Amino acid sequence: MWKIIKINFLVGFFLILFVEIILISLNFFFDGVPMYRHFKITENELIPYKKKKFKENNIDTLDKFYIESFEGYNKKKYLNEYLNKNQVSQNNIGWMKGADINFPIFLDINRCRENKNENYIYSDVVLIGDSSLFGYSVASPYDIVGKLRTLNSNKKFLNLGVPGSGPLGQVNHLKRVTKDSEFENLIWFFVEANDYHDRDPYAKCGYHHNEPESLFRKFNENKDIFLPLKIFFSEHFRGLASFAKLFISYEDKFNLNKKEYEETTKQLKIYLDKKNVKNKYLYYLPYYNRHSYKNDFFIHPNVKKLNVLRDDVKEIVTKYGFKFIDGNDAVEHIKNKKNLYHYGYQTHYNAKGYTLTAQHLSDILNLNNN
Numbered sequence: 001m002w003k004i005i006k007i008n009f010l011v012g013f014f015l016i017l018f019v020e021i022i023l024i025s026l027n028f029f030f031d032g033v034p035m036y037r038h039f040k041i042t043e044n045e046l047i048p049y050k051k052k053k054f055k056e057n058n059i060d061t062l063d064k065f066y067i068e069s070f071e072g073y074n075k076k077k078y079l080n081e082y083l084n085k086n087q088v089s090q091n092n093i094g095w096m097k098g099a100d101i102n103f104p105i106f107l108d109i110n111r112c113r114e115n116k117n118e119n120y121i122y123s124d125v126v127l128i129g130d131s132s133l134f135g136y137s138v139a140s141p142y143d144i145v146g147k148l149r150t151l152n153s154n155k156k157f158l159n160l161g162v163p164g165s166g167p168l169g170q171v172n173h174l175k176r177v178t179k180d181s182e183f184e185n186l187i188w189f190f191v192e193a194n195d196y197h198d199r200d201p202y203a204k205c206g207y208h209h210n211e212p213e214s215l216f217r218k219f220n221e222n223k224d225i226f227l228p229l230k231i232f233f234s235e236h237f238r239g240l241a242s243f244a245k246l247f248i249s250y251e252d253k254f255n256l257n258k259k260e261y262e263e264t265t266k267q268l269k270i271y272l273d274k275k276n277v278k279n280k281y282l283y284y285l286p287y288y289n290r291h292s293y294k295n296d297f298f299i300h301p302n303v304k305k306l307n308v309l310r311d312d313v314k315e316i317v318t319k320y321g322f323k324f325i326d327g328n329d330a331v332e333h334i335k336n337k338k339n340l341y342h343y344g345y346q347t348h349y350n351a352k353g354y355t356l357t358a359q360h361l362s363d364i365l366n367l368n369n370n
Contacts, residue, residue, distance in 0.1 A: 026239030048219035050343035066351035094208025099342035102212035103139035112205035123158040129189025133161030142351040147358035166198025193287035250305040291337035330360030
């Protein structure tokens with residue numbers, strides 16, 4: 001009897017060991033997107049759990065410099081300093097929730113983020129895009145435009161990033177708010193995550209959250225006793241999921257409507273030519289999916305299809321005189337690119353990602369305008 005039990009135990013042990021070796025190997029070869037959404041793990045569940053684990057294990061995030069810049073502040077002190085620095089009234093203030101920090105933003109005459117009235121008269125650079133350009137979850141000067149202003153204090157930037165907008169809506173919004181504006185350069189952001197399918201013709205500024213209780217983000221206590229286990233399985237099975245995705249079709253995924261996008265690009269070119277804009281740029285911003293797969297051994301079909309999307313965008317915009325900039329070049333040196341996102345969750349860049357993007361853009365602008 002005991003002999004049978006021992007044999008069964010050994011068989012079970014080696015079977016588990018064999019499966020574990022396979023899972024670890026698949027994670028090593030593929031990496032891949034953690035299965036947080038499959039296990040229904042939300043941002044509000046994952047981030048406080050990760051923050052606690054990082055603190056317990058003395059692990060620093062790539063945006064530690066950003067979080068530390070708020071040390072010594074409370075909500076009132078930071079707000080007063082922000083109002084004085086920007087010379088704005090509290091009536092024009094909206095609030096944003098961040099992964100670590102809640103922060104104020106002032107809304108301009110068109111309710112866009114942190115532009116002075118003079119920016120609508122003349123700007124060296126106008127930028128259009130969605131929530132990534134808007135600077136979701138990150139306070140100035142660590143968002144893209146805030147960092148550009150810091151790096152180029154002699155230039156004026158107009159940030160027309162509108163969360164939830166797509167290419168057509170962004171172009172229409174630009175036309176509405178810059179009828180009487182003069183500007184030298186236009187930077188149009190294409191976000192790989194969703195701009196290929198967003199066809200909404202309307203975009204409007206004014207995005208903000210309700211005023212928080214404190215400067216530092218507080219999360220409700222999670223009472224799900226299975227959360228650590230769900231997070232473990234979400235991350236441990238990512239390589240297996242990546243392997244399984246080798247056998248699915250990507251024919252209907254990440255497809256750009258070339259005809260509509262080309263027409264939008266053409267209309268934007270006509271508008272910019274009428275305004276005698278000197279330089280037109282398309283900044284292609286990569287996304288979490290691309291950054292989750294390893295390309296050390298071969299290129300995953302998911303990434304291959306994203307490359308097709310990138311090449312389609314490049315072909316169209318260069319046809320109409322735009323300079324194409326691959327935003328992946330800005331972060332290519334980061335070994336684990338999931339660390340560019342808030343605690344590795346599938347959302348927007350953290351301050352490190354935004355900062356690297358701004359530095360990349362700044363170098364290109366200065367190179368082409370000298």
